[in-house]
Amino acid sequence: MELPTAYNAKETEDNIYKLWEQSGYFNPDECIKKGVCQKNAKAFSIVLPPPNVTGTLHMGHASMLAIEDTLVRYHRMKGEKTLWIPGTDHAGIATQAKVESDLYKKTKETRYDVGREKLLALVQQFAKESHDTIVHQVKKMGASLDWSREAYTLDEPRNKAVRTAFKTMYDQGLIYRGDRIVNWDPKMQTTVSDDEIEWKEETAPFYYLKYGPFIIGTARPETKFGDKFVVMHPKDKRYAQYSHGQTLQVDWLNGKITATVIKDTAVDMEFGTGVMTITPWHDRVDFEIAARHNLEKEQIIDLKRKLLPIAGTLAGTHISKARPLIVQRLQEKGLLASTDATYIHRVATNSRGGGVIEPQIMRQWFVAVTKEFSFPHAGLKGIRKGEKTTLKKLMLHAVKTKQIEILPKRFEKVYYHWINDLRDWCVSRQIWFGHQIPVYYCTQEISNSQFPISKQIQNPNDQNINMFVAAEKPTKCPICGSCTPQQDQDTLDTWFSSGLWTFSTLGWPFDSATKHGLAQGKPGQQNDFANYHPTSVLETGYDILFFWVARMILLSTYLTGQIPFKTVYLHGLVRDNQGRKMSKSLGNIINPLDMIDKYGADATRLSLIIGAGPGNDLKLSEDRVRGYRNFTNKLWNIGRFVAMNAGDLDLEKKPALSKEDKKILADFLNIRKSATKHLEAFRLSQAAEELYHYAWHAFADKVLEDSKTVLQNAQKKAGRQFVLKEVMRGLLTCLHPFTPFVTEAIYREMPFQNKKDLLLVETWK
RNA sequence: GGGCGGUUAGCUCAGCUGAUUAGAGCGACUGUUUUACACACAGUAGGCCAUAGGUUUGAAUCCUAUACCGCCCACCA
Numbered sequence A: 001m002e003l004p005t006a007y008n009a010k011e012t013e014d015n016i017y018k019l020w021e022q023s024g025y026f027n028p029d030e031c032i033k034k035g036v037c038q039k040n041a042k043a044f045s046i047v048l049p050p051p052n053v054t055g056t057l058h059m060g061h062a063s064m065l066a067i068e069d070t071l072v073r074y075h076r077m078k079g080e081k082t083l084w085i086p087g088t089d090h091a092g093i094a095t096q097a098k099v100e101s102d103l104y105k106k107t108k109e110t111r112y113d114v115g116r117e118k119l120l121a122l123v124q125q126f127a128k129e130s131h132d133t134i135v136h137q138v139k140k141m142g143a144s145l146d147w148s149r150e151a152y153t154l155d156e157p158r159n160k161a162v163r164t165a166f167k168t169m170y171d172q173g174l175i176y177r178g179d180r181i182v183n184w185d186p187k188m189q190t191t192v193s194d195d196e197i198e199w200k201e202e203t204a205p206f207y208y209l210k211y212g213p214f215i216i217g218t219a220r221p222e223t224k225f226g227d228k229f230v231v232m233h234p235k236d237k238r239y240a241q242y243s244h245g246q247t248l249q250v251d252w253l254n255g256k257i258t259a260t261v262i263k264d265t266a267v268d269m270e271f272g273t274g275v276m277t278i279t280p281w282h283d284r285v286d287f288e289i290a291a292r293h294n295l296e297k298e299q300i301i302d303l304k305r306k307l308l309p310i311a312g313t314l315a316g317t318h319i320s321k322a323r324p325l326i327v328q329r330l331q332e333k334g335l336l337a338s339t340d341a342t343y344i345h346r347v348a349t350n351s352r353g354g355g356v357i358e359p360q361i362m363r364q365w366f367v368a369v370t371k372e373f374s375f376p377h378a379g380l381k382g383i384r385k386g387e388k389t390t391l392k393k394l395m396l397h398a399v400k401t402k403q404i405e406i407l408p409k410r411f412e413k414v415y416y417h418w419i420n421d422l423r424d425w426c427v428s429r430q431i432w433f434g435h436q437i438p439v440y441y442c443t444q445e446i447s448n449s450q451f452p453i454s455k456q457i458q459n460p461n462d463q464n465i466n467m468f469v470a471a472e473k474p475t476k477c478p479i480c481g482s483c484t485p486q487q488d489q490d491t492l493d494t495w496f497s498s499g500l501w502t503f504s505t506l507g508w509p510f511d512s513a514t515k516h517g518l519a520q521g522k523p524g525q526q527n528d529f530a531n532y533h534p535t536s537v538l539e540t541g542y543d544i545l546f547f548w549v550a551r552m553i554l555l556s557t558y559l560t561g562q563i564p565f566k567t568v569y570l571h572g573l574v575r576d577n578q579g580r581k582m583s584k585s586l587g588n589i590i591n592p593l594d595m596i597d598k599y600g601a602d603a604t605r606l607s608l609i610i611g612a613g614p615g616n617d618l619k620l621s622e623d624r625v626r627g628y629r630n631f632t633n634k635l636w637n638i639g640r641f642v643a644m645n646a647g648d649l650d651l652e653k654k655p656a657l658s659k660e661d662k663k664i665l666a667d668f669l670n671i672r673k674s675a676t677k678h679l680e681a682f683r684l685s686q687a688a689e690e691l692y693h694y695a696w697h698a699f700a701d702k703v704l705e706d707s708k709t710v711l712q713n714a715q716k717k718a719g720r721q722f723v724l725k726e727v728m729r730g731l732l733t734c735l736h737p738f739t740p741f742v743t744e745a746i747y748r749e750m751p752f753q754n755k756k757d758l759l760l761v762e763t764w765k
Numbered sequence B: 001g002g003g004c005g006g007u008u009a010g011c012u013c014a015g016c017u018g019a020u021u022a023g024a025g026c027g028a029c030u031g032u033u034u035u036a037c038a039c040a041c042a043g044u045a046g047g048c049c050a051u052a053g054g055u056u057u058g059a060a061u062c063c064u065a066u067a068c069c070g071c072c073c074a075c076c077a
Helices: A011-022 A028-032 A059-077 A090-109 A110-142 A156-171 A221-226 A284-293 A309-314 A319-332 A389-400 A412-420 A453-458 A495-500 A529-530 A544-560 A592-599 A601-609 A622-646 A659-680 A684-710 A714-735 A740-749
Strands: A043-047 A081-085 A177-186 A190-192 A199-203 A206-211 A215-220 A229-232 A247-252 A254-262 A275-277 A336-340 A342-350 A358-367 A403-408 A440-442 A467-469 A535-541 A566-573
Touching: A011 A110, A011 A592, A011 A601, A011 A740, A028 A081, A028 A247, A043 A059, A043 A529, A059 A081, A059 A110, A059 A535, A059 A566, A059 A684, A081 A529, A090 A110, A090 A495, A110 A336, A110 A592, A156 A177, A156 A467, A156 A495, A156 A544, A156 A740, A177 A342, A199 A358, A206 A221, A206 A319, A215 A221, A215 A275, A221 A309, A221 A319, A284 A358, A309 A319, A309 A467, A389 A412, A389 A544, A403 A412, A412 A529, A412 A544, A495 A544, A529 A740, A535 A544, A544 A566, A592 A601, A601 A622, A601 A684, A601 A740, A622 A714, A659 A684, A659 A714, A684 A740, A714 A740
Parallel strands: A043 A081, A043 A535, A229 A254, A403 A566, A535 A566
Antiparallel strands: A177 A190, A177 A358, A199 A342, A206 A215, A206 A336, A229 A275, A247 A254, A440 A467
16 A cells, blocks of 8 residues: 555544544443453543633643553553543633623623623533533543543532532531631632632832831731731730730720730741731731630621721722722821831732632631541541541541552652641632532521621621531421522532542442442443542642642542542643743743644654653743654654565464564563553653654664665565564554554554554553 | 752753763754655764762762752741
8 A cells, every 4th residue: 555655643633533432442341342351450540630611721731631641541552441531620710700701801791790690601601612622622632531421520410429528528517617717809709718829929018007105017007997906926025014915095097996915926026016916807817816815806898898887987998999098097197107118028819810819707618627527438548437537637648658659759748748737628609600509598597698698797696597408409498397498609619529520420429229329320330439449540730739639639538438549640830942831921832732733643742741750840842842743754654664565474474583583572572661661650751762762763773774685585584574563563552652643543554463453452561 | 937849962851779981852063865754864063960078999870068940838917
């Protein structure tokens, strides 16, 4: 057959992907059915970190897909029962923020203008389109995912898992409702978790104010109305004359107030004057000081950042307008001692497209990470059923006992450190797109109450609400027996549903009678959890170690009694060739689809694998991709040479091999052995590099060149032809996980004996 | 403030448990259109492996310190 002299990735790849999909081999059940995998073979499973349905894939996703697909293909070719589950993440705040911003740009309407139902319809529409784009891109990369098991963090089976998880944790007291200080985003009108905060540096005037005999400093004079407590370090000699609990009359913003002296070690004696007043409602550190001394807390700023009646004449004024007025008043009253205009401080913002965070004390739902409970499962190594533990301890336990290994190892330390400082996790959000909290209120008892629950902040001590938690929507109220209970309007943090990902995609929760998985909802796949959990590898970027990896460990160990995965492989960030983050504003984004279009998916994949170690950032340039495109072409021509020169070999009898022939075979076997070793140790880069080097500079440059003369010799010809075909077959097999398209395309043209229908399921010995 | 990582050819990086003439890719230069491939081939140039000490028969590799670059966490009113 006449083959073109240059490999054309663009014309080949989509057809090859179709062949793979049609073969069914991405689904391990099909592999078993068709006999390319044993039913009792060792399992290898990965859940794809679900991309957010907020737009399109970037190079980071491409790198993730390349790494995972390489591992998956390798293990599939090793004959393991291999499952890679695809899915997408609804990404609550991020997605809703994107749709809200698009809506506002288009029609100048806010979410409150269009209402919950219409906004959700818009979000779902956007999510659907985004999903389709993502799936298309994922396929373009050649990812061998089992699409028959595709999941979505917000679909019905996952919703069932979320409701069950919430209910289980609530029943054991690990989810509770509490009035605590949270990060409130006034722009998105929702709480956000500690991890979702991004600190931005800002220069703002810093004011020194006279507070009775003291000088206090602040960058936020608008919070100072209610300051009745003045705090200093108990060992500060400068203020030894003042004693804890002592009161003094102070002339303040709205006239005379009674101030109380508090001594607390949280005060830094070196900073400023060593004295500060506190605003417990709007500052975490102040909140903790107030909690320690049981001090009164007062709200100053409302949820829209407007001042409350405590501000007197300024009540109802937005703080951005109020601030200069307050400074002016301070000046008039002679309370302003001095101003430092060059003060640099850091402002907390919502990294998911929101605004400046205003801490607030609010009634929200929390996961208790330090509360003791008795462990409900048997089978988790090192913890007995009924043993007292905490969620924090579970998270530490799984890694400390080496049941979970984090690569690179140095991230284990980072992980421990993060857990040690972990506070209870606020899981309720006031956005509309997400899993609605499975909490219900009896409408008989709370007829005057307002929903959503966050609005009840005006009356935080109200304990009269009759509520209950249910995994299934109740038809009749179990409290009054007659009303239709109303569901809480809040939604859950998106990471709560992604934290269940390894098992919510494998059939959890189970029907207690049949032990069959319910979430999967497909007959024949009910044993997915038994077969594939814990998953083998969790591969993701190191930037979401805390957001996601830690939470999966928490939720999986607690809810299933199993670790979610055995190995965590953390890849680095893909940066531009100068080491800068890729961003729209810098205009340095390299789009994976562009690279695939120009150079092929194989070249794009190699450029993301070679030179990338776990945890290390990768600098990518178009030159690199072009270089690997050249390699795919080289490989194609190696294939052509072998097909042209060894095609007429008699397949029936094995010819005699010369010493050189044997050496060539042995050399290749060494390379394969080494590649195997590297892959088992997750050194993908090393494996790919050695194979690359062998194919080009050993097999092509030496063996093929030498063969040109050997093949002229009638005695030696058959032996050499045999060797060329053997090595070619092995080389295609070993390279297939890295460059699946071109190797599959060559394989189709090769005159091999007992060829499999696809290289995809050729055996890696 | 605490922690972590990096510093090897012009650029991007390998170099795993110490002994290599210190490597690869891209780029540069010279030559070659040879019937697998010019997206190629043959060759050339280019490195006191950040700095200073130490351990060792032997260090790019292990230890200590310093400098610079980067990242993460905490956060000071």
